[in-house]
Each structure stands twice: as structure tokens, then as C-alpha cells.
């Protein structure tokens with residue numbers, strides 16, 4: 001299979017090959033590919049092979065590569081697989097494999113625009129019940145369009161970056177007036193983030209059938225959320241300071257090419273969406289509006305407290321992308337959109353603590369016996385995920401880690 005000495009089912013085997021940005025010993029940031037427990041220094045490898053395109057790997061972000069578009073992404077992958085599986089390339093490639101423990105990982109993309117969706121019916125229903133107990137949990141528009149909001153791209157941070165507890169205004173329903181201070185209901189949202197490449201021109205929507213030309217890859221995404229700030233500020237324009245203080249993403253971008261075998265049909269949409277959001281049937285049965293069979297794990301200080309399944313999501317990433325551009329809004333390379341909290345029907349598949357503790361009423365017990373409702377200073381959250389790959393392989397996403405630090 002490969003000249004690399006990799007155990008079968010290694011989550012970073014040759015069927016995966018996610019891209020990231022790394023540095024060593026204070027040198028410039030550059031693009032690498034994760035293979036096994038190593039990072040392939042792509043620029044060095046491509047320059048040795050005499051490839052002109054090596055320049056895109058010298059960049060400090062994936063954006064120049066994202067600009068090249070779908071054909072270049074797929075041919076780059078084909079070249080990589082050849083380098084890593086054909087014994088003839090071994091002596092040329094091996095010197096450019098660096099132990100992952102010896103490199104520093106950075107934000108993989110220069111985030112252009114950031115949008116966060118709300119695509120889990122179970123999450124939206126649970127939140128509706130808690131935030132608006134006297135009305136229908138799902139708003140009338142929910143099953144007709146993937147709801148989202150524009151977030152703050154400048155505060156997207158790479159896994160491992162500490163998260164400062166935000167300060168802000170809050171006012172409980174029975175409080176006479178708002179107060180200011182550190183959030184007392186700091187939460188997470190376990191999501192997938194979709195990395196977009198190949199920009200579009202203003203006024204030209206991306207049809208659902210063309211979404212794959214722009215969907216480069218997938219990261220784990222933690223949408224840190226201050227529920228007390230959010231509850232007071234969100235009417236009528238939606239999330240603002242309760243979420244814009246930090247969003248963490250994993251350093252490795254798993255390509256949509258690597259996730260071909262993870263495509264599944266959506267659980268079902270009723271009513272049928274409007275034509276621009278309607279998928280077509282495909283040979284693999286998943287359709288052009290496909291879901292993804294990604295298994296996520298939420299770890300709180302070493303205790304796994306939830307196992308959300310992405311295949312339960314109501315809206316497809318391709319539908320989100322089509323909807324996001326249907327008004328003529330442009331895409332830019334480096335755009336990032338989050339799926340929204342991944343929550344399934346079972347309690348232990350809920351992707352945030354608001355739901356897992358039912359707004360703090362039902363504390364979780366961690367492995368050390370401590371009880372938690374919302375995050376305390378010093379708490380560490382780790383998201384992990386895997387998906388099925390080609391030929392029975394496992395596609396690993398690695399980890400998205402963040403530790404909460406006290407408010408300043």
C-alpha cells in the first residue's frame with residue numbers, strides 16, 4: 001500500500017492526507033500534509049521534484065492553494081498519493097517527513113468570511129424549548145432554509161489557543177436591570193467547519209450541484225458560547241458578543257476528497273425545500289445534498305461526555321453553501337462556515353452543555369467526581385472525530401483543544 005511503515009487503520013493513513021500549516025524552530029510557516037505521525041514538508045518535497053507549483057506550499061496559509069480550485073486540489077492529491085505509495089519516490093520524499101511532535105501547528109487558513117449555521121433539528125428544537133418555552137421550539141422558517149449568521153473571522157483561533165472567559169452584559173428574566181461581568185454560563189458548541197476555496201463574483205450564486213467545486217475540506221470547530229450574554233443580547237438580530245470572542249478550529253483540514261466514502265443521505269426533509277435547495281440523486285445514494293458520516297467526541301477534562309453523529313444533521317453542507325450565496329453574495333478562498341451544534345435525538349449525542357445539562361438543571365459528573373453545568377476556569381475541552389474512509393480505512397480529524405482562562 002505505502003512504503004511508510006503505518007499500521008492498518010491509522011487515522012492519518014494514505015486515504016486521509018489532511019493539509020495544515022506548520023513551522024519548525026522559529027522558521028517561516030509553510031504548508032504540510034499529515035501522514036501517520038509525520039508532517040510532509042510539501043514545499044521542500046515539491047521543489048525537489050521541480051514543480052513550479054511549489055510556491056503555494058511556501059505560503060503561510062492554505063489560501064493560495066485554495067485559490068487554485070477543484071482540479072488543482074484533486075491533482076495535488078493524486079501526486080501526493082503517488083509520492084507516498086510508490087517505492088521509487090521513497091529516498092526523495094523521506095527526508096521531508098518531520099515528526100509531528102517536532103512541529104508547531106498554526107491556523108491553516110487566513111479566514112476570510114465566517115458564517116455559522118444552525119443545521120441540527122434536535123439542537124434547534126432543544127434550544128427553542130429552553131430560550132422560548134412559551135412558543136413553538138422551531139421558528140416557522142427553520143425547515144425552509146438553513147438558518148445562519150455572520151460571525152467574526154478575526155477571532156477564529158487554532159486548536160491549543162487558550163480561551164479567555166468573556167465579560168459582558170447579562171440580565172436574567174427576573175433581574176430588575178442588566179449587570180456587567182465575566183460570563184457565568186460559558187459553553188461550547190461541537191460543530192464541523194467547512195473550508196471554502198475558489199472565489200466567486202458578486203451577483204453569481206453557486207448552484208447546489210456546483211457546491212463541491214468550492215468545498216475544499218472540513219475541520220473540527222468549537223463555537224465557544226456565553227449563554228448568559230447571548231440570552232440577553234440575541235433578540236432581535238441574533239448572536240453577537242456572546243459568540244464573537246473565540247472560535248477554535250482543528251489544525252488539519254480533511255479534504256472533501258478524503259471524505260467521499262463518508263457521504264450518506266440526509267435523514268429526510270419535510271417539507272421538500274425550494275428548488276435551489278433540492279438535491280439530485282447520485283449513484284452512491286447520498287445525493288448531491290449529501291450528509292457526512294462523521295463521529296464526533298466531546299471530552300471535558302478527560303471525560304467523554306457526548307458522542308454527536310454528524311449524519312443526524314437536517315441540512316447538508318452543500319445546501320448551506322448554496323443558500324449562503326443565493327442572494328449573490330461572493331465566496332472568497334479561506335471562507336469558513338460552521339454547521340451549527342451537532343446534536344442527535346439521544347441525550348448523550350448532544351453537542352453543547354446547554355443541552356447536556358438542560359440549561360444547568362442536570363449537572364454532568366466528570367471522571368474525577370466533580371460536577372459541572374457550564375465551564376469553569378482551567379477546564380479543557382477536546383473535540384475529536386473520525387469518519388469512514390476508502391477501502392475500510394479510518395479518516396481521523398485529530399483534535400480541537402481549548403482551555404478556559406479567567407476573565408481579564
Ligand code: CA
Pocket residue numbers: 116117189191223338340341
Ligand atoms: Ca454555533
